Structure formats: C-alpha cells, structure tokens
Amino acid sequence: MNQDGDLTRTVVVGVDGSEASTDAVRWAASVASWRRARLLVVHVFRPVGVNTRLEASEGADTPRDVEHILTFAASAAHGGPDGPPVRTRRVRGRPVPALLAETQRAELLVLGASGREGFPGMLVGSTAVAVLSRAVCPVAVIRPRPGQDRFPEEGPVLVGIDGSPMSERALGIAFEYADHWRTSLVAVHSWNDVEYDTSGENGADESYAERGERLLAERLGGWRQRYPDVSVRRVVGRDRPRRELLRGSEAARLVVLGSRGRGGFRGLLLGSTSQALIEHAHCPVLVVRPRQEER
Structure with a gap:
C-alpha cells in the first residue's frame, strides 16, 4: 500500500x-x-x-x-x-x-x-x-453537516458559474465528481453581488434572468454531452452568491467554484463570500485555483 x-x-x-x-x-x-x-x-x-x-x-x-x-x-x-x-x-x-x-x-x-x-x-x-x-x-x-461528525456522502454537486475561465474549469471538475458519485449536478448563477434593490423594475429582473439562463445553457451544453448520465438542474438567482451557494450547500454533497470570477462571483476569495463558504457551508467546498502560468 x-x-x-x-x-x-x-x-x-x-x-x-x-x-x-x-x-x-x-x-x-x-x-x-x-x-x-x-x-x-x-x-x-x-x-x-x-x-x-x-x-x-x-x-x-x-x-x-x-x-x-x-x-x-x-x-x-x-x-x-x-x-x-x-x-x-x-x-x-x-x-x-x-x-x-x-x-x-x-x-x-x-x-x-x-x-x-x-x-x-x-x-x-x-x-x-x-x-x-x-x-x-x-x-x-x-466540512460535515451541522450536528454530524462526518462529511455527507449523498446529495448533488453544486457549482457556481459566472462565465469566467475559473468557473468553466470548476464546472468541468463538478461534472467529473458528479459522474463518479452517480449523483446530479446543480449549476448556480447569481447576477447580484450587492444587496438586491427591491425597487427595481420587473423588466430588468427578467432581462437579468434571461441572460443568466442563456449563460448557463451555453456553459452546460458541451459538458452535458460529455457526461450524458449526469442529471443537471439550473438555478438562476438575484441574491448574493454566498446566499445562493449556502442555501444549496444544505442538501449538497460538494460545492465547487472558481477562485477568480467576474459579475456574480467577483472577489470570491477576498472578502465576505469566501469567509461565508469556508465557515458556514453545510458540506465540503472545493475551490479551483489558477494554474501557475495563468498568474
């Protein structure tokens, strides 16, 4: 051995x-x-x-x-x-x-x-x-589930997507883990990294939602062909990314995300979002890092 x-x-x-x-x-x-x-x-x-x-x-x-x-x-x-x-x-x-x-x-x-x-x-x-x-x-x-001694061994793989190269790599890793574990994948896109302004017009909300759905469809297409046995659910939200991911982690087996993004996951490892996921996620968290040549 x-x-x-x-x-x-x-x-x-x-x-x-x-x-x-x-x-x-x-x-x-x-x-x-x-x-x-x-x-x-x-x-x-x-x-x-x-x-x-x-x-x-x-x-x-x-x-x-x-x-x-x-x-x-x-x-x-x-x-x-x-x-x-x-x-x-x-x-x-x-x-x-x-x-x-x-x-x-x-x-x-x-x-x-x-x-x-x-x-x-x-x-x-x-x-x-x-x-x-x-x-x-x-x-x-x-991380274990709250009140439990070990990491969860059931549930989907949750992945945060913002269209950046890092989130694309995170998506590939998430599919690989989901395929091996024979579980589903939940792809999350959140367009808002500040408190949501509830006074905004519904039309703007719909425009953001449509763009989010289109981004997820584009990013998921090739990976779904490569991993046809992985069931995929798409989630487009207007809340802060950390809240969307923390909520999803309550039922997930693993959360996967890129360390450098834009839009909904901007500054992921430089402030409150990273702290929230590290300290409060309900399952293991895997953070994808840039390669040496990408720095």
Missing part, C-alpha cells in the same frame, strides 16, 4: 491530529483512490523547545506526537484494499508556507474545516485566505 507504483498524480492532505483533519484524510483518500492518485499526508509542526515565547510554544509537538499524528492519519486513509498508496511527510515550520509549497506538485490539497493547536486558526481569517488565495492547485475544505 505504501508503494507509489506507476501513479504520477498526488492528492495532499494536511493533518494536525484533530477530528476534522481525520475526516479530511478519509475524504482525500476516497478521492485519490478513484482518481488513481497517491495520497500524501502532511503534518507541519513546531518542535518543543524551539524558543521560549508563549505564542511560539503553543502547538509545538514532540517527536512522539508527530509520529502518532502521522501514523493515525495513515491508518485512517487505509479504508480497504481499494485504497490509494499512502505516504507521510513531516515538515518543520509554519503551516501556510509549507502547505503552499506542497501545492506546487499536487493535483489537490485537502484541509479539515477546523483544527487543533498544530494548525492554529487554520480556516479562520488571514490563514485561510493565505492558503486559498495563493495555492497553485485546487483546494478542498472538508
């Missing part, structure tokens, strides 16, 4: 010993298996005694801690004979630079929605933005 064989693709999962990171390992292992990729389990640590400052000593690990975290995470990834090849890596340093370095070679980076001391504030505030806004590969943040 620990041999990479002929596999060339790698899914990376960051772990810290928390339940959330263990859930992320299971999700990452499942995806790596069906995508025929190896799984790399990474723990970033600060050794005990590295210095005497309180803030630096918080989250420090002894060698035994590090070994235990990686061994436990690797065991969680071995879910059966069809599991992916698993490797582990310990990295001394700070989480954000270490994980960003891994994205240079990974097909996907997977993180839990919250962590323990090893990743202080991993998905809150500037740390989350640093990882999600600078990663070279797609990043998946694994």
